[in-house]
Amino acid sequence: MIKKDNFTQNIELKNKTVEIKEEEEEVEEEVEEPIEINYIPPKFTFTEEELKNHPAQNPRLIRSSYPGVSNIRLNYEGKCGEHFKYPPHTTRDIVFGAFEEYSNNSPEQVIFREKIARTLEITRTTLSKAKFVVCYKGNLSGAMEKLFKYYNVELIKAPAKYDHFHIANARFFLFYDYMMKHRSEIDRVLMIDLKDIYVFADIFAAVDPNQWVMMSECFDHRFCLHLGEGQWHNEKLREFYGNPPLREWRKLNVVEINSGLHIGNINKAIEFCEYYISNFDIKYCDRWAYEQQMTNVIIWTKPNKINAVVIDKCDQLMCFPAGLPAIFSFSNSNSIRYAKDGCSPIVLHKGLPPLWERFYNFENKIN
Incomplete structure (x- = not known):
């Protein structure tokens, strides 16, 4: 049974820096108006000297104990470790x-394979006890099969009934099917984008398992996209919802949800997937980006909301820096930390600098 309740955001959007200017004159058809962004992004990165002027001066950085991130120096000391107040991950947790x-x-496929390898190298070794399950469509190349075998990942081929689905849309159906078969064997669930979610520390130990936590499209602690903002997002909303009430949605003042990360206990995971499936419009099953736009609409605008969902802004727990990873320092000494307070992120979605690719020699591991 899907419960009703109000959604909560992890941090109130107090310092909103996106201003929407709308025309007073009414028009018969909704016409998207330009969005004025009163925001100047800070620097991409900081030098060690510049970081001395930040609130957490010279934090003590230690090398990660996880093999996949052993080249990276992280700071979870003192207040930077306060998130870790729940049980650490076990073999009963699943990714x-x-x-x-x-x-x-193709060159694109080689790059895609390397991105997955980097995600697994970091995330699989950080969550070494958890079970990893990857659902896939189509044929599996020898290189990909070797990669998943190397990282001890269980592979599940999608049944033929999902042949016409885009994999991004099918995944929550596939995760649901797996969870219903193995419910008694699972305590907590983490769902990730396989090519660009980086887990640097035990995210299971940092999240209340009784909540369903999702990631926002906040690029730092000041700048977020909100529902009804952004040209690309609105184009997709129109593609799937015709002429949506963008003005009304903007007034909700809720952040854009990114579908790249979901985490909570097994009951919350099943509840979310049931809600997703019950609202899914099959005619868009083959369209990329439908699952994210649909998730935003059903989360923020539908009256029948699932219980205890938290949409996390960009903070130490998780962040979606995308092309603006300005809040973090990626120093020459291979450290990564939040410029605001010196703490290292627990999860990043995208945002790693290209130079970090030199840490991993993927082809030697999978060929």
């Missing part, structure tokens, strides 16, 4: 991912 391989030999 879900999904993918579809389109071509074995």
Whole structure:
């Protein structure tokens, strides 16, 4: 049974820096108006000297104990470790991912494979006790099969009934099917984008398992996209919902949810997937980005809301820096920390600098 309740955001959007200017004159058809962004992004990165001027001066950084991130120096000391107040991950916790391989030999596919390898190298070794399950569509190349075997990942091929689905849309159906078969074996669930979610510390130990935590599209602690803002997002909303009431949605003042990360206990995971499936419009099953736009609409605008959902802003727990990873320092000494307080992030979605690719020699591991 899906329960009704109000949604909560982890941090109130007090310092909103996106201003929407709308015309007073009424028009018969909704016409998207330009969004004025009163925001100047800070620097991409900081030098060690510049970081001395930040609130947490010279934090004590230690090398990660996880093999996959052993080259990275992290700070979870003192107040930076306060998130870790729940039981650490165990063999009864599960990490879900999904993918579809389109071509074995194209340059794009090689890059895609390397991105997945980097995600697994970091996340799989951080959550070494957890079970990893990846659902996939289509054929599996020898290189991908070797990669998943190397990282001890269980592979589940999607049944034929999902052949016409985009894998991003099918994944929550596939995760749900797996969870219903193995419910008694699972305590907590983490669902991730397989190519660009980086877990640097035990996220299971940092999240209340009785909540269903999702990631926002906040690029730092000041700047977030909100529902009804952003040209690309609004184009997708129109594609799937015709002429949506964007003005009304903006007035809700709620952040855009990113579908790249979901975490909570097994009951919350099943509850979310049931809600997703019950609202899914099958005619968009093959359209990329439908699952994220639908999630935002059903989370923020539907009256029948699932219980105890938290949408986390960009903070130490998790952040979606995308092309603006300005709040973090990626120093020459291979440290990563939040410039605001010196703490290292627990999870990042995208945002790692290209130079970090030199830490991993993927092809030697999978070929």
